Structure formats: C-alpha cells, structure tokens
Amino acid sequence: MTSAVAEDPAGQVVFGGVDSHADTLHVAVISDNGGHLADAEFTTTAAGYAAAFAFLGAHGHVRAIGVEGTSSYGAGFTRAARSHAHRVVEVNRPDRAERRRIGKSDPIDAYAAARAALSGRASSAPKDDTVAGIRALHNAARSAVKARTAALNQITHILITAPEAVRAKYGRLKGTDRTDVLARLRPAGDAVHIAVLTTLKSLARRVKELTAEHETLTRALDSEVTAHNPGLRAAYGVGPDTAAQLLVTAGGNPDRMRTEAAFAALCGAAPVPASSGRTNRHRLSRGGDRAANAALYRIALVRMSSDSRTRAYVTRQTAAGRTKKEIIRLLKRAIAREVFRCLTTAVTVPGIADLRPLRQSKNITLTAVARHFGVWPATISTLERGIRRDDDLASTYRDWLTAA
Structure with a gap:
C-alpha cells in the first residue's frame, strides 16, 4: 500500500479505480492530473465497502469511480457506491497488448480503471439491478x-x-x-x-x-x-429467450446507451468498413456481445421464414445482387434499430384478449379462420394467445369477426 495524501485533501479532486474479485477488491486513487496517490485492498463486505469509501474520501472529493466488472464481481461495490451518491462508470478489461506492455496485478488494474474514469475513456453508467x-x-x-x-x-x-x-x-x-x-x-x-x-x-x-x-x-x-418490456416481447420473432438476452445486454437502464448506433455496436451488428482502393464495402462486425448478436440473428431467421415484409425485402436485395450474409447483416442492423426503440421508449401493444372470445361467441373454428386468411390454424392460435404479434393480421381478423 502506498500513500501520498495531499496536505489539503478536502479541496482536491480525485478519481477512484476498482479491480474487483470474489472476496476482495483493490482500490486505487489518482489525482485529477493522473498522479498516483494511494491504493489498498478491502473485503467484499458491507464493512469493507464502507472502509473503501472512507479511504477514497480521505484523499479528496471523489469525482468518479471506475469499476471493472460492475455486473459480476463488482456488483456489490457498485450497488453500495451508488447508495452513497458516488458516480460509478463501467471499465472494460484492458486489452492484451496493454497488459503485455505494463504487466498485470491488482494495483496495476485498479490504477488503470482510475485512469479510464479520469480520461473519459470509461463513461458508461453500469447496469442497474432491474x-x-x-x-x-x-x-x-x-x-x-x-x-x-x-x-x-x-x-x-x-x-x-x-x-x-x-x-x-x-x-x-x-x-x-x-x-x-x-x-x-x-x-x-x-x-x-x-x-x-x-x-x-x-x-x-x-x-x-x-x-x-x-x-x-x-x-x-x-x-x-x-x-x-411488453413492447419488446411482442415484436415479431422475439421470443422469451431472445428478449431476455437483449434486455440483459442493454441492462435495465438503456439510457446508458445514447444512440441506437451505440446499441448496434454493442450487439456487434454495426457495419464495419472494409474498403481498400477501388473496393468500397462493409463487413460483419466481430465485436460486441456475441450472445446479443446471436439473438438478433435468430430474430432475422424467423422473419426471413415467416414475415411477409421481410421475405419481400430479401427478394429485392437478392435481385440487387446481395449475398445471404450481406442481407442478414442488413436485417440485423435494422432489427437492432427496432429493438433500441422498444428498449428506450414505451411501445403500446394492441390488445388481443378479445379475439378468442369473439370467435367462440360466433362458433367459428380456428380452421375456418385459417382457411379464410390463407394461413395455418397454429398461426391464428398463437395470435389469439399473444405468443405471436402481427398487428395487421389482428386488426383485419377483428374486423372480419365483427362483420361475421
């Protein structure tokens, strides 16, 4: 443990950094010009968190604390820090090249987290507990x-x-x-x-x-x-698993992502330039949350197989000379935009609870309805139970039942 406390710490602005583990966390403090002030190790208990906050406050006014692993080992510290009105920013693990250059230890990682908070390289708010x-x-x-x-x-x-x-x-x-x-x-x-x-x-x-x-x-x-999030769950092709994965990736506070482009990049669905010379093209992103990317991929496949608008889009893009990979990349980007709207704004989901009682009151079978609309009976059944969302079909179905 090092200590170089300023003579008048009360007026000094400092930044904290935390390298979290299962049983301990290492806390480092730096000044607003990046100078190392002190570091120490604390336990991941309520008493340990209180001691860490006292340690940080002893060196000056804490502007922000960079925490590595806010949703895993650092979740307890993050929760406690927020309850004490500290500003916490999420810090990504240093890349391998930097670790090879400067080495790795708990103090090194803690100071790196503090520098990330100071420089603004780490600016994302951590996910909340919702x-x-x-x-x-x-x-x-x-x-x-x-x-x-x-x-x-x-x-x-x-x-x-x-x-x-x-x-x-x-x-x-x-x-x-x-x-x-x-x-x-x-x-x-x-x-x-x-x-x-x-x-x-x-x-x-x-x-x-x-x-x-x-x-x-x-x-x-x-x-x-x-x-x-009823709007997200009701989106076409979004099942419980894919909706859950997208919510986990975004967190309960999606306002931490400022734009839908940032969310697309987080999901690895943002197009990456791959141009050279006379070649002007984009390729699939290899970054981001791969589980969220897989969720977008599954939604795209569902829509390509059963959504009329998506199938028409695929037909147009195929006629324009695009490959299947390129079409799926475009679809994932468009789906990411739609999902971002569902995550950040209240989406009204039209009610469907009246469809089945209305059909049964008129003694109309699922088979008869399916034959009239040219779909499978299972399509009507899932629509009535709210498993599949199709607002246009639901509206047309309701009008038909009312007039029947």
Whole structure:
C-alpha cells in the first residue's frame, strides 16, 4: 500500500479505480492530473465497502469511480457506491497488448480503471439491478438446455458402441420416442447389458427432467420479460429467450446507451468498413456481445421464414445482387434499430384478449379462420394467445369477426 495524501485533501479532486474479485477488491486513487496517490485492498463486505469509501474520501472529493466488472464481481461495490451518491462508470478489461506492455496485478488494474474514469475513456453508467431476475432465469434456462444436450449426446454415443441387441432395438428410435422408451427400461441380461441399459435409463430420465425444468423456467422468464418490456416481447420473432438476452445486454437502464448506433455496436451488428482502393464495402462486425448478436440473428431467421415484409425485402436485395450474409447483416442492423426503440421508449401493444372470445361467441373454428386468411390454424392460435404479434393480421381478423 502506498500513500501520498495531499496536505489539503478536502479541496482536491480525485478519481477512484476498482479491480474487483470474489472476496476482495483493490482500490486505487489518482489525482485529477493522473498522479498516483494511494491504493489498498478491502473485503467484499458491507464493512469493507464502507472502509473503501472512507479511504477514497480521505484523499479528496471523489469525482468518479471506475469499476471493472460492475455486473459480476463488482456488483456489490457498485450497488453500495451508488447508495452513497458516488458516480460509478463501467471499465472494460484492458486489452492484451496493454497488459503485455505494463504487466498485470491488482494495483496495476485498479490504477488503470482510475485512469479510464479520469480520461473519459470509461463513461458508461453500469447496469442497474432491474434485470437481475431476468438474468438469473435466463442463465438457468440456458444451463438446462446445455445439460439436456449433453445428456442426449451421451445417449447417442452409448448406443453407437452398445451391444448389438441394445443398438438394434433402441438405435433406430429418434427424438422423444427414444427418450420415453429408454426412461421406462427395466435393465436385464448379463452384467454388460444391465450396466448399459441402466446408464441409458438414467440419462433418458435426466433428459425428461431437464426438459420439464427448461419449460418451467421459460414460462417464468416469459412472464418476467413481458412485464418488464411488453413492447419488446411482442415484436415479431422475439421470443422469451431472445428478449431476455437483449434486455440483459442493454441492462435495465438503456439510457446508458445514447444512440441506437451505440446499441448496434454493442450487439456487434454495426457495419464495419472494409474498403481498400477501388473496393468500397462493409463487413460483419466481430465485436460486441456475441450472445446479443446471436439473438438478433435468430430474430432475422424467423422473419426471413415467416414475415411477409421481410421475405419481400430479401427478394429485392437478392435481385440487387446481395449475398445471404450481406442481407442478414442488413436485417440485423435494422432489427437492432427496432429493438433500441422498444428498449428506450414505451411501445403500446394492441390488445388481443378479445379475439378468442369473439370467435367462440360466433362458433367459428380456428380452421375456418385459417382457411379464410390463407394461413395455418397454429398461426391464428398463437395470435389469439399473444405468443405471436402481427398487428395487421389482428386488426383485419377483428374486423372480419365483427362483420361475421
């Protein structure tokens, strides 16, 4: 620990930097001209946070505190700092080139965070806690899917090398049929057959349990996402998983992103110039939050397959000579713009609760409605239940039911 406190710290403006860990955090203080003043280590407890604030305040008026990991190890400190009216800015981890040049240690990282706050290189407000529940549910749902996929892969690999009688009987089954049959097994035979069948039964039951767990988590996630931002959830092609990912990426306070271009860059959907000489073109961005980029990609695929306006757009762009990759890049950029509007402004979602009662009151079947509009019955069903949003179809459907 170093200390070089100014003779009159009360009138001095200082900046803080924090390198956070699970059990400790390292705090550094610099002056407004970048001079190192002091650094110290504190515990990640209420008492430790209070001691850190007293340490910072002892060196002058704290203008801002740069924190690395505001949504992970530094979440507790960030929350406490905000409650003490300190301005906290989010600091990205130093790039590898800089770390190779100056080295890495807790004091080095803490001073780097303080310099980032001083220079303005770090200026983004950290995410608030309003999406913490959505983040938790989303992580749990994703881990359930990963564990389920791992169990299914294990079943497939075991059946490939299983005794011939087991492979011939169960290897030809696919999907849920195979899982259901294996979950009801009664292992019998010699020691090898019993061991293999017991393993397959255990894995199949695990798959069924994880499937039920994922469905429960998805329902809870859908409820949370819809309550938090009904406009985003109602956008075409945006499901519970993609909506949750975009909300987690943006945070509960999307005003921290000043423009929709900044949000597009955050999602890795901003076009990157790739021109040289007479070639004038853009390429896909490799930066940003790749999970958010994947969410935009899935929305684009859904719209390309089932949204009439998007399909017409793809047809026009294909006729203009654009490749599929270029078209998807353009779509992701446009979707990012739409999502940003949903995140930053209140979007009114037209009501659909009256559609099903109105149809049933006139004894009209889903099949009859679907035949009239030239769509699948499932399309009308999902529209009535609010699973899929199509404002034009809903309005036309309501008018047709009223006149019927």
